[in-house]
Amino acid sequence: EPEVTQTPSHQVTQMGQEVILRCVPISNHLYFYWYRQILGQKVEFLVSFYNNEISEKSEIFDDQFSVERPDGSNFTLKIRSTKLEDSAMYFCASSEAGLGDASGRNEQFFGPGTRLTVL
Amino acid sequence: DAKTTQPTSMDCAEGRAANLPCNHSTISGNEYVYWYRQIHSQGPQYIIHGLKNNETNEMASLIITEDRKSSTLILPHATLRDTAVYYCIVRVFYNQGGKLIFGQGTELSVKP
Numbered sequence: 602e603p604e605v606t607q608t609p610s611h612q613v614t615q616m617g618q619e620v621i622l623r624c625v626p627i628s629n630h631l632y633f634y635w636y637r638q639i640l641g642q643k644v645e646f647l648v649s650f651y652n653n654e655i656s657e658k659s660e661i662f663d664d665q666f667s668v669e670r671p672d673g674s675n676f677t678l679k680i681r682s683t684k685l686e687d688s689a690m691y692f693c694a695s696s697e698a699g700l701g702d703a704s705g706r707n708e709q710f711f712g713p714g715t716r717l718t719v720l
Numbered sequence: 721d722a723k724t725t726q727p728t729s730m731d732c733a734e735g736r737a738a739n740l741p742c743n744h745s746t747i748s749g750n751e752y753v754y755w756y757r758q759i760h761s762q763g764p765q766y767i768i769h770g771l772k773n774n775e776t777n778e779m780a781s782l783i784i785t786e787d788r789k790s791s792t793l794i795l796p797h798a799t800l801r802d803t804a805v806y807y808c809i810v811r812v813f814y815n816q817g818g819k820l821i822f823g824q825g826t827e828l829s830v831k832p
Contacts (some may be wrong), residue, residue, distance in 0.1 A: 605763075632818055636764075644807075646819040657819055692763045696818065699722060708754070709820060711763030 603627045604697040605712035607693050613718045614683055622678045624693030624716045634667065634709060637661070643674045644692070651674065684688045690714040724808045729827040732802075738795040740826050742808030745789040753784060755793045756820070757804040764807065764822070767793065798830045799807050 606625045616621050624654040626633050649656040650668050667679045676695075680687055694709040725743040732738040744753065754769040768775055768793045770791075775782045780793040793804055807825040 634818070636820075643824060644758070644820075644822040645823065659819070690761070693764070707818065708766040708769065709764075710766065711820070712747050715761050716762070 605693055605695055607691075607709050607715050609715060610713070611716045611718070613720065615675045615719040616685055617682050617718055618629065618716065619682055620680050622680075622691050622693075622717070624676045624678070624695075624712055625674050625694030626693065627697075627710055628674070630695035630697050630710075632656075632696045632707075632709075633668075633670070636692045636697075636711075637689040638688045638692065638714075639686075647678070676679055680717075683696065683717075685719050688717055688719045690716050722811055723764075724823055726806075726808055726823065726826045728745055728824065729829070731800045731829050731831055732795075734800060734820065734832050735797055738793075738798040739826060739831065740793040740795075740806050740808075740828065741790065742793070744788045744808070744810045747788050747810055751810050753782065753791050754809040754811055754820070755780070755782065756809065756822075757802075758807070758825070759801075759804040764820075767806075772774045798828075800830050800832065802811065803830045804828060 608623045623677045633650040638644045646659050648658040648662045648668055665681045669677050693712045696707050696709045698707045705713050752761040752769050752771050756764040758764045768780050769778055770784055771777045781803050784791045805825040809820055809821050
């Protein structure tokens, strides 16, 4: 069964450093998402991406964050200058269709996550 | 999006049906009910969704009341692997961004 994969599984970085989290969505999916979960807290939406542009972003997704689909398979989340409060699990997700698109299935499939630790 | 209310935690005996309730009294006509679950430290997993009719798939059944103000997710024969946090999410179908808004969910413990 196809699945979303994420690398690395765990990333440790120093405050102020740049990190890139990588995701390989399911191959025929067109919509991509990043969420994060701080330890013990709720899963929070960060950003959605379709047709090579951001569809929606949350207040968390400030200028320090960016997303990119550099090729036909990868979807990345970059944090330019990490802060201590960026420590969290970051989940990538993808869906065949968006919630506004009735042409396909719109349930989101999540990857296993990358645990980011900022020291 | 409509707000949902779920019990914080529930227990269920292995092999028995787990019935997880969700209240969404402010749901509007174009909002769907989605259920996801998160097994400890893993990514959320889609279970099922519906608008007003009851739905069933290989994982679970979703029962939505006639007034759509509440729903119940049913795991017919719970196993230890079903221990997880279950999220009820009410979502407008037509939304460009497609974001899911997770609440605190119900922590289901399946016990031997």
